[in-house]
Amino acid sequence: MKIFWLIGEKFLKLSEELGCAYKMFMQILHTFLTGKYDKENTTYQMVLIGVKSIPVILLTSAFTGMVLALQTAYSTRNIFNEPIYIGSVVGFSIVKELGPVLTAVVLAGRVGAAIASELGTMKVTEQIDALYTLGTNPIRYLAVPRFISMVIMVPILTIFADIVGIIGGFFVSVYKLGIAPVVYQNDILDYMRTEDLFHGLIKSVFFALIIVTTACYKGFTCEGGAEGVGRSTTQTVVISMVMILVSDYFLTALLVMFGVG
Amino acid sequence: MIKIVNIHKSFCENVVFKGVDLEIKDGETITIIGGSGCGKSVLIKHIVGLLKPDSGEIYVDNEEITKLDEDKLFEVQKKFGFLFQSAALFDSLNVKENVAFGLRNLKIMSEHDISEKVKECLSRIGLEGIENMKPSELSGGMKKRVALARAIATGPKYIFYDEPTTGIDPIMADVINDLIIHLQKTLAVTSIVVTHDMTSAYKISNHIAMLYDGKIIGEGTPSEFKKTENMYIKQFTTGSSVGPIKMKVR
Ligand SMILES: Nc1ncnc2c1ncn2[C@@H]1O[C@H](COP(=O)(O)OP(=O)(O)O)[C@@H](O)[C@H]1O
Ligand SMILES: [Mg+2]
Numbered sequence: 001m002k003i004f005w006l007i008g009e010k011f012l013k014l015s016e017e018l019g020c021a022y023k024m025f026m027q028i029l030h031t032f033l034t035g036k037y038d039k040e041n042t043t044y045q046m047v048l049i050g051v052k053s054i055p056v057i058l059l060t061s062a063f064t065g066m067v068l069a070l071q072t073a074y075s076t077r078n079i080f081n082e083p084i085y086i087g088s089v090v091g092f093s094i095v096k097e098l099g100p101v102l103t104a105v106v107l108a109g110r111v112g113a114a115i116a117s118e119l120g121t122m123k124v125t126e127q128i129d130a131l132y133t134l135g136t137n138p139i140r141y142l143a144v145p146r147f148i149s150m151v152i153m154v155p156i157l158t159i160f161a162d163i164v165g166i167i168g169g170f171f172v173s174v175y176k177l178g179i180a181p182v183v184y185q186n187d188i189l190d191y192m193r194t195e196d197l198f199h200g201l202i203k204s205v206f207f208a209l210i211i212v213t214t215a216c217y218k219g220f221t222c223e224g225g226a227e228g229v230g231r232s233t234t235q236t237v238v239i240s241m242v243m244i245l246v247s248d249y250f251l252t253a254l255l256v257m258f259g260v261g
Numbered sequence: 262m263i264k265i266v267n268i269h270k271s272f273c274e275n276v277v278f279k280g281v282d283l284e285i286k287d288g289e290t291i292t293i294i295g296g297s298g299c300g301k302s303v304l305i306k307h308i309v310g311l312l313k314p315d316s317g318e319i320y321v322d323n324e325e326i327t328k329l330d331e332d333k334l335f336e337v338q339k340k341f342g343f344l345f346q347s348a349a350l351f352d353s354l355n356v357k358e359n360v361a362f363g364l365r366n367l368k369i370m371s372e373h374d375i376s377e378k379v380k381e382c383l384s385r386i387g388l389e390g391i392e393n394m395k396p397s398e399l400s401g402g403m404k405k406r407v408a409l410a411r412a413i414a415t416g417p418k419y420i421f422y423d424e425p426t427t428g429i430d431p432i433m434a435d436v437i438n439d440l441i442i443h444l445q446k447t448l449a450v451t452s453i454v455v456t457h458d459m460t461s462a463y464k465i466s467n468h469i470a471m472l473y474d475g476k477i478i479g480e481g482t483p484s485e486f487k488k489t490e491n492m493y494i495k496q497f498t499t500g501s502s503v504g505p506i507k508m509k510v511r
Contacts, residue, residue: 122351125347125349126345126346126347126349127349127350127351127352129306129311129343129345129349130343130345130349130350130351132310132311132338133309133311133338133341133342133343134362134363134366134411134415135335135338135339135363135366135367136362136366137331
């Protein structure tokens with residue numbers, strides 16, 4: 001009996017938190033749409049979030065493309081006695097799945113954690129309250145610039161990841177597996193359509209929303225000193241990663257249903 | 262004039278206020294005393310609109326503020342300067358940008374005038390020439406004073422001090438006390454100080470109120486407080502572990 005109580009209580013708490021996070025999301029969106037946000041801060045955040053994430057995104061996606069080519073070659077060699085369709089497999093996997101998902105997961109760790117800990121520290125040291133008393137709305141000054149930067153930068157970084165992943169696969173195919181460059185190229189261009197690219201990019205926008213909403217919510221509601229900041233940061237990373245991977249399935253199903261990719 | 266009428270407030274099961282009434286007259290320095298965790302910070306955060314009461318009213322110059330929308334509340338907040346317990350300087354900005362923050366938001370001054378104003382505020386608190394330092398380079402007492410400069414920069418009518426002398430050495434604490442009195446005299450503001458430091462309370466205030474168990478249990482002048490017969494106030498002001506106030510010792 002007690003178990004049901006506990007589960008019920010947890011469930012209630014979870015739905016309450018989801019409600020609060022949704023409310024914050026709507027607040028951010030509303031502030032963004034009315035255009036009353038800090039432009040200077042937005043540019044700064046774009047650089048911080050976007051430009052500084054490029055190296056890690058390029059590194060991870062290059063190696064992902066490379067290992068995909070390798071794995072595909074081994075598998076197809078087992079079945080067909082020769083490595084075929086490597087370009088198609090690498091292209092589709094990267095552009096529709098791994099590019100957006102890996103970029104989002106890396107950014108959840110890099111940027112989500114940074115946002116949550118920065119805002120959380122500002123919350124527990126009363127800096128957020130101080131903003132209010134000095135006539136600045138923290139949503140406008142802190143949340144919306146990060147929101148905009150994420151929504152713009154995550155898809156752009158995803159495109160970078162796509163390109164570099166495919167190039168990584170190209171190098172392995174050509175120099176390690178001895179496949180003619182034109183074959184790899186045709187494997188990609190013959191089968192892939194622009195919808196496939198959009199499929200990945202639309203998902204990446206959703207992932208950006210997940211990361212930035214979770215991080216801002218956890219930051220703004222942070223309590224309990226340094227320990228609380230640590231907790232909020234960890235929760236942000238775990239929750240956004242899980243939500244990215246779970247929502248990826250449903251988004252894919254939905255997009256395919258509407259004929260996008 | 263600020264008037265608080267029958268404020269009730271709870272955080273989940275934690276009942277903080279059970280009907281607080283308080284009147285703050287223009288030009289006075291009122292000190293609200295009370296034990297740690299009794300809700301002193303929560304009370305002044307209610308007055309400036311950072312927290313909303315569950316029930317009750319708060320009047321600032323005869324305007325009820327608990328139900329105002331955000332834009333109207335920002336108008337009222339221009340009358341307030343707030344010194345936070347932890348100073349709450351923005352650590353990504355330098356001292357000048359911190360002090361200028363509220364002024365820039367008002368958008369009524371040129372960049373040159375803002376620089377002059379920042380200089381003036383820093384000299385008022387006795388710290389000149391530190392405009393380009395970052396908060397992380399300042400000592401605890403300096404942080405509090407810079408935060409004070411930030412609070413007075415926009416020329417508020419009411420200044421709130423949340424435990425201005427807590428956590429700094431006794432001499433710096435007295436410097437801060439002198440500053441509060443000095444600002445009071447030169448700027449003719451109304452000061453609302455929250456503290457559990459009785460030396461400071463007696464030195465700076467002309468009106469003291471004690472918060473205990475979610476209510477104001479007594480108010481008066483410092484001399485009235487010194488010879489009070491109220492057992493609760495007496496125990497607190499003399500700092501004794503013997504008396505009706507029981508601290509939870511675990
Ligand atoms: N934002 C908040 N959420 C939940 N509880 C709070 C919040 N702020 C303060 N409290 C609680 O209210 C009580 C009074 O806190 P506070 O006003 O900070 O005490 P103090 O008199 O030491 O300043 C404490 O029990 C504290 O835990
Ligand atoms: Mg306090």
